[in-house]
Amino acid sequence: MPHHGEDPRTRSDRPWADPARPVEERVAALLDAMTLPELVGQLHQPANVDLERDAALLAAGAIGSTLHASGATAGNVRDGGVSRDRVDDLQRAAIESSRLGIPLLIARDVIHGHRTVAPIPLGQAATFDEQVVHDVAARAALEASADGLTWTFAPMLDVVDDPRWGRVAESFGESPLLTARLGAAAVRGFQASGLVTACAKHYVGYGLSRGGRDYATAEVGEITLRNRHLVPFRAAVDAGVGTVMAAFCDVDGVPMHSHHHLLREVLKGEWGFDGVVVADWNGIGELVEHGVAADLRDAARLAIEAGVDVDMVSGAYAAHLAALVEGGEVDLELVRDAARRVLRLKVRLGLLDPDCASLPGRGDLAGSHGLGLDRALAREAAARSFVVLRNDGMLPLRPRPTDTVLLTGAYTRERASLLGTWVLDGDPEQVSAVAPAVVRALGELAELAELTAGAGDAGGADADGDAVGVVAEPTVRRVLVDDGAFADRTLRLARDADLTVAFVGEHAARSGEDGSTSDVGLPPGQLEVLRGIAALGSRLVVVVLTGRPLALGEVLDLADAVVLAWHPGTEAGEALADVLVRGVPATGRLPMSLPRSVGHLPITHAERPSGRPLPDEARGRGRYIDAPSSAGVPFGAGASALAYGSLTAASGEVTRDGEAVVTLEVTNRSDREVREPVLLFLRDEVAEVTRPVRELVDVQVVTVPAGASVPVTFRVPAHAFGYHGRDHAFRVDPGRVVLTVGWPRADASAVVLDVV
Template sequence: MTDVTATPPTDERPWLDASLPVEERIDLLMTAMTLAEKVGQTHQVANIDPDADAAEIASGRISSSLYASGPTGGNERDEGVLVGNIDAAQRHAVEGSRLGIPLLFGRDVIHGHRTVCPIPLGIAASFDPDVAEEIGELAAREAVVDGVAWTFAPMVDISEEPRWGRVAESLGETPVLAGRVAAGLVRGFQGDDVSDPDRLAACAKHFAGYGLSAGGRDYDTVSVGENTLRNLHLRPFKWAVDAGVTTVMAAFNDVDGTPMHAHEHLLRDVLKGEWGFDGMVVADWNGVGQLVNAGVAADLREAAVLAIRAGVDLDMCGGAYLTHLEELVESGEVDVALVDDAVRRVLRLKFRLGLFERPYAARPGASNAPTAESRAVALRAAQAAHVLVKNDGVLPLDASPDGGSVLLSGAFVDEGDALLGTWVLDGRGEDVVSPGAAMRARLGDRVTVADGRFSDVTLQQARRAQTSVLLLGEHPSRSGEAQSVTDIGLPHGQLDVLRAVARLGKQVVAVVYTGRPLDLSEVLDLADAVLVVWHPGVEAGNALVSVLLGDIEPHGRLPMTFLLSTGHIPTSTHQRPTGRLIRADVDHEEGRYIDALTYPRLPFGFGLSYTSVEYGAPVVSSPTLPVGGSVTLTVTVTNAGDRPCREVVQLYFRDPVAEVTRPLVELTDWALVDLEPGQAREVTFDVDAEQTAYAGRDLTTRVDEGEIVLLTGPDSARLQSVSITVRNDS
């Protein structure tokens, strides 16, 4: 955006005086606005046309535009954002309208813009909010070159439903992980000051409960009580709000019969009231209009009433507000104060972004093509997302010239687009370093690279190689919005090839590209080593080779539970105790399933490195934890192997007796610890009573006196415990 004020302040437009506080500028502008102009500020269109929409823009009937190929834009590419169109439209708004209110332009910049980083589930696998912040900052810096001022990310929906394609966009199954990584992305997108020309407004979505869509079917209904919402699904949104996120998107789903676009209690009472969120709530694509489809509104007029009362400020691509709000206010059916509140929030965002000072997007000579610097960010992020889930001593591969022959085979060997993942609107396949290219560059004649189209050829090649590295997994078209599945197994045919290669008795490494947790039971049984690498972005090949050859140690951890089968859904760290005691070692005797055990194949937080790390028993500084105070927990971790590593030391807790049922284990903190071979380090966590807080039966937050069990270990299944007593000394 050009750093020039388009129209200097005058007595007629005092709100253009940038020296005034934002709220005072909003007051001045609101006083000057007609009801029709106010309503226009609540209306967003898709793919604005500066010529066809010129009159609507100049009359103040359009507030914002998003650029997308359609309502499920993450599944198909569009022509991209044309800065010339943005500035032409902006001129109509700034120079051709009565009030000179700039337009707000948004786009889905989810895990990178031109330089694409791992999908959000892969970002979460890093367990590193700093990596998330770096990705958000890079994405913002590139997106503003194309005129984007607002992104619809991060998605913080909590889900234990891998059939749901949108888990690819999620940040894991636990509130603390999702919340901290989301906060990192918000800081990266928005910076310390969202008016910085190189930053974007962020959007926490989808508020709320979207990850509970029935059967993993996108857009489906949600049956959940408010206690579960508060103790689980609302918490990462609160992290994002506390991090300063400027916008929140309402969810498509209903919550126990009330669609979120009409949910006055959660949007207006909780988000805006209880939490004090002063930003803008935006509808999802035609979310207001879909109240008619949901059967709670007879027509768009009634839908507009429900949504504005609920607290939806900006109507995305529906037109219900533009068509009906003015008349609804004049007839007395809608209080003008509701419209004023929505408009204030829209204007507040525009002022905070500095759009009144810098409305135009053009940056002559600027480029957002990948650079060495941006690729370095993408490489670090992709490496951090790699999760080693099995290794029978095969990895790392010998990188020396006489290290033996390697076959790299599978549909992904020379892919570009397929490794970018879902919701990539501006990345380009030709920017991707493929696994084949990276492996050829590193191993030369030692490696045979083949796409594996013919299984008999693959077997011949595998027979000649010392080690076969098979690239398995799903194409990104199988994940993302409206891409749910009924079976979380590998796509058809891949296991057949793996079985055949494994029967040769040679070393087999399986690399899994995926947008969701998959049933990897047979893969884990057949392969000597297994890496889960998600969809890693433009540095896919370089990241993979650096891990396979041991240039860096794998240090990602699973942000979602990997189940034994589709039939085990849902299983996660959300499990709460029931009236019948559950013990993992004997639950098959307790009538859980008659045909299978119930424990996950790979638990939340699981991940290996190329060394072994030993954990001592946790020790607390005091057996009592005063309400309002804290204790320290210390655990000694020792690298017992001969390679360095980064260990993700995890802290969980369990509340044995509470007013409502609580999780059997709940992640509350973690630490990233670098260990040299043979090194032991004491890792200390500060634990305060507020970390044990939860919403009770009356939905208010409480901290109970009594026993709390703290547990430390490398993942949610391998834990050692120590008990403390929470006590109110006041």
């Protein structure tokens, strides 16, 4: 046992601590030095390891990693936060008290920001921009690593088409291609510094939870898995993701934590993934509840054989794995392989290097607090995530000097919920609230130096004596701020207003893990108030803040303008003020279709054709007697400043190992530079299996100066036209494909190509 204060990693007899040696050589040397209990220890991940309570386990090398979490559904339950000094104390104990001095992996759910909080991932997906997602992840990792964290459980790569499921907030939406590209960008961002590893979750099929119910079964065949749900995970593996998390669900009756085929044969075998597969919270223990394991000992055997390397919190491996090996029920090499993967990750992160920045004495104890917030990044990401669903000339707001403007709704002054789900370390007090920011922006229209009412938090009273914000002349006659707590008061204020801006939507607690809902409309009471405001005849702008796509059909009919703002993060207020008042273009597109009703779910743009094609809905026909079958607002929709020219192809043919080149010209019709996504869709008309009627196949994000026209060129490899067939092998068929740009725009253009 080393003396207190001695760093075992600096001893000359420890070849695994030499950064000059190859990674695999270092890992092999360490494996050869480890006992069976120490090997098993690397696979044990308890939550919130305590220096005193767990001192003996740390000294025995019986803990390989820990996660800081407030519980099994930490997304909407805040804890005391993470600090660099606590993490350093933990690492110091693991290093100095144990025989081999192996540091821990310190994990935490850093999903869409750490201290600086960006929009929820679904909001980031609305930008369709890999650079935005990369930069947000890189900033989150920088702040997390400053606190000594080395592992984040993001990005979530479940392809989703049912917004009843609360975890759609953590997703990149319904398109496999978009999820794959943004997921890979997030992986590269999180891992850019080399100090933090990302985790692709939840492998696989979790987004198919039946009825949108969390943890439910996934009914899916392997062809659909390979053509849709496995696509983003393969992209993450190709991007170098360090870890993959097994899903809670079963797939066609086999729980993922015991799915030998998908974990060991596909992920680790076919794809060659050499990283770590981690269980989800108590996922191994829950094999008993699934009914495939008799007890925790049996669950440990099933999981290690299937390919789960790290046991998160169930304790199954710590309690039973060594005995299973000694009894001949589990092959020692399975345990060594799992430990090898954990140690390989630690070497790659530099944790076995004496000068690693993540280890005690190498970081500022101020941690991420010392970095401050990157408000500019959060503000830009938020503004670019907003989707304008309707704008009848109302935006940007230009109230007349005689107008009274009412800002109403629970989100006028709310701060914490603007951060969205799965925010553990963001400070609500640092959030830019909506009403003060919008009032301030309205004041800027008349170049006012100050607002008379403290940026709209108070400063006047309505007829009932309740506080309202009031802005000095001559911007508008007054701006009233109402929190919407009393619908009758709201309607009284709206009666006297010339323009009402209503900030409605879901609280963050309604989304995220264990946040499923059977209704996808606005929460109770909100639609009734909007109806009342609209009936008064004043102009109405509705801003919807939410963690999921909602059925907003009636809202679109009631309002003059509707903005879908997701949960925007730290700079929510300023970003909304930029778009609503300052004229910053909102160029977001829907990454998930908005349903007409809950009865239309699940729904996706990539529906496959049936033997009886959908009738012409323009004539009021569809699969339902009482409603059209299509989405209320389709995937890819959103206001645009660009006019599209015709799509043309460089050649009418493309070889199966070649590249299709198609081009169009876009023209910026606005007086401001815009950065917008241009979407390309595919229809493969004849294939071995049914292919989507329309499927996103490429995205180009273009910057166009005001009034200018620029060419947009898509270079699409014929590989993108391929799919997995009846034998599950990937294939590219000869035949005709149709490429469409701009759908669902009225000016969409298409070309037909022959694949030869």
